[in-house]
Amino acid sequence: MPAPSFDDTITALNLEAHRDAWRAYWPALDNLPNPHDSWLFQPGRLDELCAWLGLAPEPAAVLKEGLAAALASPHVRLLLAQAIRTFSMAHVQPPPLPRPPAELGAWAPVFAGLVVLGCVPVTRRRHEARGIPASVTRETFNDVTRWMRTYHEANGRWGFTQSDWLFNHVSTRLVELGRLQFGMHTCTLPYHVFAGKGSENGKVIALATDGQRIRPDGQFLCADRNIDRDGPHAVTRFDLREHAVTGHPVSNACVISQTTVTLPLDRWTRIIEPGTPMLDVHIPGYAPLDDVAVGESFRRAMEFFPRYFPEHRFAGFTCVSWLMDPQLADHLPAESNMVKFLRRFRILPAPGCSDFQHFERVFGGPVKDFASAPRDTTLKKALLEHVEAGGRWRYAAGYILRNDLPV
Numbered sequence: 292m293p294a295p296s297f298d299d300t301i302t303a304l305n306l307e308a309h310r311d312a313w314r315a316y317w318p319a320l321d322n323l324p325n326p327h328d329s330w331l332f333q334p335g336r337l338d339e340l341c342a343w344l345g346l347a348p349e350p351a352a353v354l355k356e357g358l359a360a361a362l363a364s365p366h367v368r369l370l371l372a373q374a375i376r377t378f379s380m381a382h383v384q385p386p387p388l389p390r391p392p393a394e395l396g397a398w399a400p401v402f403a404g405l406v407v408l409g410c411v412p413v414t415r416r417r418h419e420a421r422g423i424p425a426s427v428t429r430e431t432f433n434d435v436t437r438w439m440r441t442y443h444e445a446n447g448r449w450g451f452t453q454s455d456w457l458f459n460h461v462s463t464r465l466v467e468l469g470r471l472q473f474g475m476h477t478c479t480l481p482y483h484v485f486a487g488k489g490s491e492n493g494k495v496i497a498l499a500t501d502g503q504r505i506r507p508d509g510q511f512l513c514a515d516r517n518i519d520r521d522g523p524h525a526v527t528r529f530d531l532r533e534h535a536v537t538g539h540p541v542s543n544a545c546v547i548s549q550t551t552v553t554l555p556l557d558r559w560t561r562i563i564e565p566g567t568p569m570l571d572v573h574i575p576g577y578a579p580l581d582d583v584a585v586g587e588s589f590r591r592a593m594e595f596f597p598r599y600f601p602e603h604r605f606a607g608f609t610c611v612s613w614l615m616d617p618q619l620a621d622h623l624p625a626e627s628n629m630v631k632f633l634r635r636f637r638i639l640p641a642p643g644c645s646d647f648q649h650f651e652r653v654f655g656g657p658v659k660d661f662a663s664a665p666r667d668t669t670l671k672k673a674l675l676e677h678v679e680a681g682g683r684w685r686y687a688a689g690y691i692l693r694n695d696l697p698v
């Protein structure tokens with residue numbers, strides 16, 4: 292029987308409102324021998340994958356129930372097969388997978404999880420082709436289990452919504468190496484970083500790119516949700532000439548200077564600029580950020596990427612996060628994991644930074660009533676007290692130079 296068309300499928304599944312969004316997940320059927328099929332649909336495959344992931348029996352059972360429901364409907368089956376095909380073949384991030392409407396039953400909350408699991412064989416092949424150990428592939432997909440648990444905590448039932456994030460894993464752009472995840476990317480931070488040589492050896496200076504609007508306190512004009520959007524500001528200048536470069540440096544206090552410095556190029560070399568390959572550091576939230584485990588992750592990354600992705604000649608590591616807010620070090624003990632982690636990085640103001648992530652990661656979202664908000668950890672107390680004292684939390688951008696770490 293010929294496979295139904297995209298339009299038939301959307302109509303049959305009553306996905307009218309999402310027609311345009313789903314279209315991106317509909318590769319041409321013309322030359323496909325078995326458009327309804329996917330590796331995942333073969334008997335026993337999902338069990339195998341759940342065992343491989345070490346998934347607990349309950350979420351594994353919900354995935355199986357979701358798959359059985361999807362396979363029972365020819366239209367859903369085709370939609371799932373097409374979404375898996377799109378996700379596994381895409382070279383650039385596809386648009387967000389539309390969330391299937393809940394009224395479509397058991398398969399809806401786990402649909403995105405099934406799409407990601409259906410892509411595992413492709414990722415395995417891609418990793419194998421580079422000689423990457425199977426244990427790293429397995430470690431990298433730990434995120435499926437974690438995000439299913441997070442969904443369960445938030446909704447009281449099992450589901451998965453993080454397919455966009457997991458595209459990084461499927462496409463092999465990101466791997467998990469112990470406590471941290473590392474994503475290959477090119478630098479988008481608005482800075483040029485210069486390293487000293489000769490008499491300046493060991494020094495590092497970041498200069499803002501040209502045309503940035505900076506408040507008198509050295510933050511971007513758009514910081515803190517644009518609160519000072521119409522306030523006074525300076526516009527940065529970055530002037531690279533044959534023998535010298537002039538620009539606005541960032542101080543150790545994470546402040547962009549209103550005045551410029553000039554660096555002679557016989558003593559300074561540019562090592563990072565927008566577009567430089569970097570490794571982006573991500574911190575899954577399942578366990579303490581143990582300092583020894585963090586060090587081991589960086590050590591593994593320094594070994595892993597030159598060996599398996601030699602073409603990604605990264606200049607260092609970046610991390611854009613609330614964990615990079617240098618103010619945390621003023622409020623948490625120096626021996627805390629978070630402060631030790633922060634101290635590994637050189638810190639820069641991040642454009643558009645706000646306190647959103649702080650409150651999301653610590654209180655689950657914005658705090659409406661400070662008086663009744665829990666203060667049962669040092670961090671919760673610090674977050675509230677700093678704001679009560681008139682302060683503002685801001686996520687920031689950290690970087691570590693490749694040369695800062697042992698090879």
Ligand SMILES: CC(C)(COP(=O)(O)OP(=O)(O)OC[C@H]1O[C@@H](n2cnc3c(N)ncnc32)[C@H](O)[C@@H]1OP(=O)(O)O)[C@@H](O)C(=O)NCCC(=O)NCCS
Nearest residue numbers: 574575576578579580612613627628629652653668669670
């Ligand atoms: C990053 C993370 C693992 C650090 O946790 P940790 O290793 O326990 O951190 P520390 O040991 O430095 O904790 C210092 C204090 O802050 C508290 N704390 C740390 N993270 C906390 C959080 N997310 N919520 C509430 N309190 C937290 C600790 O309990 C401790 O307080 P206490 O001594 O009163 O118990 C944790 O914050 C987390 O899981 N975050 C979610 C993941 C995340 O934010 N990733 C980055 C995304 S951009």
